[in-house]
Amino acid sequence: MSVKHHKVNQSGLSSSEGDVENQSRIQQSANFDTSEKGLQETQRSSQQPFIPSQLKLLFVSDKRPIWVGLALGLDEIGCVEPRFDWVSTSEEALLLLRNDSYDCLLIGALYESKTRQLELLKAIRGSSCHDPVVLVLSEPDDHVALAAFEYQAEVLVSAAMWESPVLLGSIKRSIMIEQLREDKHRLMVENHRRLVRERDEAEQLLKQQRLMVEELQTLTFPNEVDTTETDLFLEKSRNHYDSRQVSESFQIPREVQDYYQELLRTYVIMGSGSLKDEILQISDLLSNANLTPRKVLEFHLECVELIIKGLGNRSSRHVMARADLLALEMMVHLGECYQKKSV
Structure with missing residues (x-):
C-alpha cells in the first residue's frame, strides 16, 4: 500500500486576516470531518468479527475445493497468511480436530454425502467442539437447515459452492456469532x-x-x-x-x-x-x-x-x-x- 503526501503551498503567509480566518475555518472543518469519519470507521470496525491474519480453515468435502476466490477475498481484508486444510472423510476431520483447532469449519453437504456430513456435524458438537461451522449446499435442503439450527451452524446455499462470493461473508458471520456466544458466556460467569x-x-x-x-x-x-x-x-x-x-x-x-x-x-x-x-x-x-x-x-x-x-x-x-x-x-x-x- 502506498501513501501519497501532498505538499501545501506556504507562499501565501502574508495574506490578509480574512484569508487566515477562512483557512483556519476550513482546517477546523476538515479536522472535524476527519475525526467524525474516524469515529464512524471505529464503530464500524467494532461491529466486524475479528479475523486473524493467519486464519485457519478446514474444508470437508469429497473433492478438493477451489479456494482461489476465497483467498483473494481474505487478502483484501488483511488476512495475508491463511491456512487451508482439506479432508475428504469424517474420520480424518475428527482426527484433525482432536489434535488442533480451527477458526472455522466448512462442510460441503452434497446430496450423496448429506447424511454422512450431518453425522459429522453431530459428532463435532458431541465432542464439545464449538468451532464455527458453515454448511455449504448446492440446493436448499430442510433436513440440513434443521440440523444447522440444532447444532449452531451456518448454512450457505449456492450453486457455485466453494466459488460463491457469499462464502467469505458466511465465514465472517459464523465467526462473529461464536464470538458473541463466548462473550455472553463470559459475562454470565462474571455476573x-x-x-x-x-x-x-x-x-x-x-x-x-x-x-x-x-x-x-x-x-x-x-x-x-x-x-x-x-x-x-x-x-x-x-x-x-x-x-x-x-x-x-x-x-x-x-x-x-x-x-x-x-x-x-x-x-x-x-x-x-x-x-x-x-x-x-x-x-x-x-x-x-x-x-x-x-x-x-x-x-x-x-x-x-x-x-x-x-x-x-x-x-x-x-x-x-x-x-x-x-x-x-x-x-x-x-x-x-x-x-x-x-x-
Missing part, C-alpha cells in the same frame, strides 16, 4: 461470580451485626446470661437455625411476623417514601409486646436473611442497604414509643 461475592458479603454483614448485638447485650447486662438465646445465637452463627423457633422465643405473634416481613419486602422495593404509617404501626405493636430493641433487631436480621436467601440471581447489596435504613428508622420509632410509655 454469577459477582452475585456469589455479594451474597457472601451480605452474610458476613449479617454475622457482624449479630455479633454487635450480642456484645452490646453482654456489655449492658454482664451478669444476666440467657442460655437459650445464647445457644440460638450460636446456631445462627453456624447457619443451622430455625427462624420460626427463634421468633417464638421472642414471643412475637405470627401475624406480626408476617406483617413485618411484608413490610420489609415493600421497603426494599419502594423505599421509605409512603411507608411511614406502616412503620409507626409495627413499632407500636412491637413495643406493646414489651420486646427490647435488641430482640427486635435480632428478629429484623432473621427477616433480612430470609429475604436474601430467596433472592435467587438478584443482587443483595440493594437489599442490605434498604434493610439497614429500615432498622435505623424502626429503632428511632421504637425508642419514641418506649419514651411515651415512660412519661
Whole structure:
C-alpha cells in the first residue's frame, strides 16, 4: 500500500486576516470531518468479527475445493497468511480436530454425502467442539437447515459452492456469532461470580451485626446470661437455625411476623417514601409486646436473611442497604414509643 503526501503551498503567509480566518475555518472543518469519519470507521470496525491474519480453515468435502476466490477475498481484508486444510472423510476431520483447532469449519453437504456430513456435524458438537461451522449446499435442503439450527451452524446455499462470493461473508458471520456466544458466556460467569461475592458479603454483614448485638447485650447486662438465646445465637452463627423457633422465643405473634416481613419486602422495593404509617404501626405493636430493641433487631436480621436467601440471581447489596435504613428508622420509632410509655 502506498501513501501519497501532498505538499501545501506556504507562499501565501502574508495574506490578509480574512484569508487566515477562512483557512483556519476550513482546517477546523476538515479536522472535524476527519475525526467524525474516524469515529464512524471505529464503530464500524467494532461491529466486524475479528479475523486473524493467519486464519485457519478446514474444508470437508469429497473433492478438493477451489479456494482461489476465497483467498483473494481474505487478502483484501488483511488476512495475508491463511491456512487451508482439506479432508475428504469424517474420520480424518475428527482426527484433525482432536489434535488442533480451527477458526472455522466448512462442510460441503452434497446430496450423496448429506447424511454422512450431518453425522459429522453431530459428532463435532458431541465432542464439545464449538468451532464455527458453515454448511455449504448446492440446493436448499430442510433436513440440513434443521440440523444447522440444532447444532449452531451456518448454512450457505449456492450453486457455485466453494466459488460463491457469499462464502467469505458466511465465514465472517459464523465467526462473529461464536464470538458473541463466548462473550455472553463470559459475562454470565462474571455476573454469577459477582452475585456469589455479594451474597457472601451480605452474610458476613449479617454475622457482624449479630455479633454487635450480642456484645452490646453482654456489655449492658454482664451478669444476666440467657442460655437459650445464647445457644440460638450460636446456631445462627453456624447457619443451622430455625427462624420460626427463634421468633417464638421472642414471643412475637405470627401475624406480626408476617406483617413485618411484608413490610420489609415493600421497603426494599419502594423505599421509605409512603411507608411511614406502616412503620409507626409495627413499632407500636412491637413495643406493646414489651420486646427490647435488641430482640427486635435480632428478629429484623432473621427477616433480612430470609429475604436474601430467596433472592435467587438478584443482587443483595440493594437489599442490605434498604434493610439497614429500615432498622435505623424502626429503632428511632421504637425508642419514641418506649419514651411515651415512660412519661
